[in-house]
Amino acid sequence: MSISVRRLHPTQPAYSLTADVQNFLQCGLQYRYARTSRLPWSDSPQLWFGRFVCDCLQVAEQQVRHGLQPQPPWDPDRISQLCSMVTTRLQAEQIVCRSRSRQQAGLQCVTVAINELGPLLFPLIDAAQVPVSGSRWFPTIASTAATEDHQPSHFVLTGTVPALLRVTAMDRTAAACPLRQELLSHRIELAEGQTILVDFKSAHRPDLHRGSRHAATAGSDADQWRALVLSWLLAQQTALPAAAVVVYLHELSPSAAALRRLRQAQQVRTAHVLLPHPDSPDAALLHEFRDGHKPPQLSRNFRLQRAFRVIPVTPAALQTALQTADHAAQRIQTCRNQEAHSGRILSAWERNSHSPAACNACRARTWCPDFRGR
Numbered sequence: 001m002s003i004s005v006r007r008l009h010p011t012q013p014a015y016s017l018t019a020d021v022q023n024f025l026q027c028g029l030q031y032r033y034a035r036t037s038r039l040p041w042s043d044s045p046q047l048w049f050g051r052f053v054c055d056c057l058q059v060a061e062q063q064v065r066h067g068l069q070p071q072p073p074w075d076p077d078r079i080s081q082l083c084s085m086v087t088t089r090l091q092a093e094q095i096v097c098r099s100r101s102r103q104q105a106g107l108q109c110v111t112v113a114i115n116e117l118g119p120l121l122f123p124l125i126d127a128a129q130v131p132v133s134g135s136r137w138f139p140t141i142a143s144t145a146a147t148e149d150h151q152p153s154h155f156v157l158t159g160t161v162p163a164l165l166r167v168t169a170m171d172r173t174a175a176a177c178p179l180r181q182e183l184l185s186h187r188i189e190l191a192e193g194q195t196i197l198v199d200f201k202s203a204h205r206p207d208l209h210r211g212s213r214h215a216a217t218a219g220s221d222a223d224q225w226r227a228l229v230l231s232w233l234l235a236q237q238t239a240l241p242a243a244a245v246v247v248y249l250h251e252l253s254p255s256a257a258a259l260r261r262l263r264q265a266q267q268v269r270t271a272h273v274l275l276p277h278p279d280s281p282d283a284a285l286l287h288e289f290r291d292g293h294k295p296p297q298l299s300r301n302f303r304l305q306r307a308f309r310v311i312p313v314t315p316a317a318l319q320t321a322l323q324t325a326d327h328a329a330q331r332i333q334t335c336r337n338q339e340a341h342s343g344r345i346l347s348a349w350e351r352n353s354h355s356p357a358a359c360n361a362c363r364a365r366t367w368c369p370d371f372r373g374r
């Protein structure tokens with residue numbers, strides 16, 4: 001008697017939105033070394049700054065939500081204790097900052113974020129660090145190595161929603177909240193029970209740094225793409241958020257270089273840059289700002305306006321964002337298969353050397369054929 005053998009089913013690959021898809025879109029080869037060979041990502045101060053600022057804000061929100069700390073504003077000692085704790089955690093992951101000026105900028109950014117954004121946002125947060133996931137079909141790409149290899153038909157995409165706001169709380173506590181005003185300016189009317197997805201970025205608003213590493217990811221706007229994919233993943237578990245909001249934390253304490261670029265944009269009235277009203281005190285402060293002078297203190301309302309970027313969640317925008325994620329997952333799979341076939345890493349993985357800053361900070365630059373800085 002012969003016994004039939006059950007057919008082996010290919011296992012579904014799982015991709016993290018941040019660790020896999022987003023990093024692959026920045027550079028496939030760098031992703032390969034960091035993710036599979038566990039080479040540290042980079043030793044850039046920007047990596048430290050981003051993790052430090054976002055982690056400090058996240059820990060502060062957690063402590064307030066669990067009643068371990070009062071609602072902000074906090075005094076410098078309390079903030080300094082929090083920063084020391086986060087610095088120690090990052091050191092354990094070998095993420096350190098050797099630049100004293102960068103450390104000071106990080107501390108300044110965290111202080112303003114906790115004391116100005118915290119009182120506004122913390123009471124509205126319904127849930128934070130929400131794990132989300134969803135299953136996606138691989139798009140069919142003809143005549144690739146991946147299709148020849150009988151790759152699985154779909155994959156699991158995972159992510160973490162940094163914060164979720166619920167509308168009822170917003171109505172009760174913040175009728176005049178700048179965030180609510182920003183939503184209304186995009187004609188987003190909130191109904192009872194709807195949610196707002198919030199993503200935090202330690203950077204300036206991208207209208208000031210077009211052509212940077214951010215812009216090189218996922219086409220022209222990585223932040224919008226990421227927020228939309230997170231919205232879809234959230235919808236697989238609860239409901240689609242009414243909107244996504246990306247909060248650019250560095251806009252709360254802008255650097256002198258960012259203010260210079262803002263002044264320049266104001267002088268030529270650059271269309272895509274969010275500028276103060278021409279007759280406002282902020283416009284006058286920017287106009288009078290001279291190189292080498294102390295940077296002006298722009299109004300809290302204008303800084304918050306630049307910090308909050310509302311992204312409407314529409315079916316068309318979701319579809320475009322998901323297509324980018326699907327194709328990136330397919331390309332990762334293709335590169336993996338090519339490496340398995342050829343036994344070569346350098347020729348199997350895509351490389352993206354469009355951002356000199358990213359290449360300069362890359363740990364694989366010493367042997368990468370595309371590194372131009374030698």
Ligand code: SF4
Pocket residue numbers: 027028029030351352353358359360362363364365368369370371
């Ligand atoms: S040096 Fe540039 S192109 Fe080469 S792996 Fe690093 S980021 Fe990619």
